[in-house]
Amino acid sequence: MSLITPAFGQIFWGGLVFLILLFLLAKLAWKPVLSAVKNREEGIRESIELAAKTKAEMETLKAQNEELLKEARIERDKMISEASETAKKMIAEAKEEGKAQQAKIVEDAQKVINAEKAAAISELKTQVASLSLEIAEKVIKGELASDDKQKALAEQIANDISLN
Amino acid sequence: MATILRSTLLVFLLGVGVISKAQHGHEELNHDAGHEHEEVQTDEHHEEEGGFDALHHVMDAHDVHLWGEGESSFSIPLPVILWTDNGLVTFMSSAFHHDDAGHHVVNRNGMNFVKSHGKIYQLNQGAEHAEFDAEHHITNAVKPLDISITKNVFAIFCVAIIMILVFRAVGKQYRGKEVADAPTGIAAWMEPMILFVRDFSIENIGEHKYVKFMPYLLTVFFFIWFGNMFGLIPFLGGINMTGSISITLTLAAFTLIIQLVNAKGPFWKHIFAPPGVPVALYPILVPIELIGMFVKPAALTIRLFANITAGHIIILSLLGIIFTYKNMAWAGLAVPMALFISVLEILVAFLQAYIFTMLSAMFIGAAVDDGHH
Known part of the structure; x- marks a missing residue:
């Protein structure tokens, strides 16, 4: 039956055309398409990998940043507390010193005052003594101006002494 | 918009396909009526008795018959190329004046040729007319080597040209x-198909060896697919290129050759010394394995041939109902059914291309497997 009998002409032309088609299309389409698509697929895969890697890197970077920030915050707190402590200490020291200075000044002043007082008192004493002498001289001069008076005085002194 | 246009075109083509086949059958009817009084036993005479012969329409021919019957036929003449004892003879098939019953004698280079049942015969020296036996076989002629551009060869050329045009445009992108952009236009249609073939080839042959076989597998896939689709185009005289056993045999032979040329040790070992089998069974198993090696391409040949030819026969037979009963009312049943089968054939066209290529890849994969997985 001719339906299932292979015909030489068709096999000849079919084979020939198919082979020409195979070589032409391999050159025109299959090879460029497959290599370009393969490169594209590799590019896509690499891009995805790169994106994942970048994301991971970003995560680490973020974590690092946070760590740094935390450290910085701790440092800052430490610095602030240290500064305030120092300030307090300085103020206290200044106060202490001030007090000491003040006490010393007061002491010195008292010493000076005392010295001046002493000097004044001694001078006053000297003045009082000299004045007393002058007065006594004048009084004695007046008292001893007449014999009666000298006599009275002598009597009085004698009385005083005897009384003692 | 383009999609709507494409689907409309598809539906239109399908519709026209059914109509055209109906017309074709209708001409048969006219012709049957016209020849009823002729006394000569012609090939068509069988159709008159049987009503409609679908087989006649799926076979190869020396011209692409478009419409009309007998002398009033309109067909595209194709070159007849014969290799005879006296050298090469060429003439156009129109020289036979649409005769396919062995009556019209063509004289070239002192040799007489007749055409009967789609075959060209060279009459014996001195014979002026073909003589027939009771079964209408020519008794006084020999068949020269026929390498004519027949309807199927014409279809092969058309498919090849379409493929070159399509894939040159695809390849241009x-x-x-170095790196492909996103495909546009026709490449956007074809790239998924190319990758589809590539992916099942990788699956069957393996990541490291598939590249070498991709040109063959891609070419064979698109050749069969385009050929199948080309056979579904109406108004082209019922092209049945991939439903020709010669073509499917040629393609299967290529698969076998590639398989055998690239076969590695384990493949031959599996045939001539099947592992894990007692030596006593070798005389039985080795011939079976050897036969199996050739049965695989034979199955490829017959599967594609039978599927495509069957599809054509079903459509022709359904439409033939109209002409067998000589009543237009049957079209109400036959046309929707033929339309359904035509749509199914579009699926089959793709499916058979896929199966042929996938099995080829599987056979090649089994042959190149060197046991290192």
Whole structure:
């Protein structure tokens, strides 16, 4: 039956055309398409990998940043507390010193005052003594101006002494 | 918009396909009526008795018959190329004046040729007319080597030209580029198909060896697919290129050759010394394995041939109902059914291309497997 009998002409032309088609299309389409698509697929895969890697890197970077920030915050707190402590200490020291200075000044002043007082008192004493002498001289001069008076005085002194 | 246009075109083509086949059958009817009084036993005479012969329409021919019957036929003449004892003879098939019953004698280079049942015969020296036996076989002629451009060869050329045009345009988007851009236009249609073939080839042959076989597998896939689709185009005289056993045999032979040329040790070992089998069974198993090696391409041949031819026969037979009963009312049943089968054939066209290529990849994969997985 001719339906299932292979015909030489068709096999000849079919084979020939198919082979020409195979070589032409391999050159025109299959090879460029497959290599370009393969490169594209590799590019896509690499891009995805790169994106994942970048994301991971970003995560680490973020974590690092946070760590740094935390450290910085701790440092800052430490610095602030240290500064305030120092300030307090300085103020206290200044106060202490001030007090000491003040006490010393007061002491010195008292010493000076005392010295001046002493000097004044001694001078006053000297003045009082000299004045007393002058007065006594004048009084004695007046008292001893007449014999009666000298006599009275002598009597009085004698009385005083005897009384003692 | 383009999609709507495409689907409309598809539906239109399908519709026209059914109508055209109906017309074709209708001409048969006219012709049957016209020849009723002729006394000569012609090939068509069988159709008159049987009503409609679908087989006649799926076979190869020396011209592409478009419409009309007998002398009033309109067909595209194709070159007849014969290799005779006296050298090469060429003439156009129109020289037979649409005769396919062995009556019209064509004289070239002192040799007489007749055409009967789609075959060209060279009459014996001195014979002026073909003589027939009771079964209408020519008794006084020999068949010269026929390498004519027949209807199927014409279809092969058309498919090849379409493929070159399509894939040159597709390849243009990729050629000279290190990395492919997103495909546009026709490449956007074909790239998924190319990758589909590539992916099942990788699956069957393996990541490291598939590249070498991709040109063959891609070419055979698109050749069969385009050929199948080309056979579904109406108004082209019922082209049945991939439903020709010669073509499917040629393609299967290529698969077998590639398989055998690239076969590695384990493949031959599996045939001539099947592992894990007692030596006593070798005389039985080795011939079976050897036969199996050739049965695989034979199955490829017959599967594609039978599927495509069957599809054509079903459509022709359904439409033939109208002409067998000589009543237009049958079209109400036959046309929707033929339309359904036509749509199914579009699926089959793709499916058979896929099966042929996938099995080829599987056979090649089994042959190149060197046991290292």
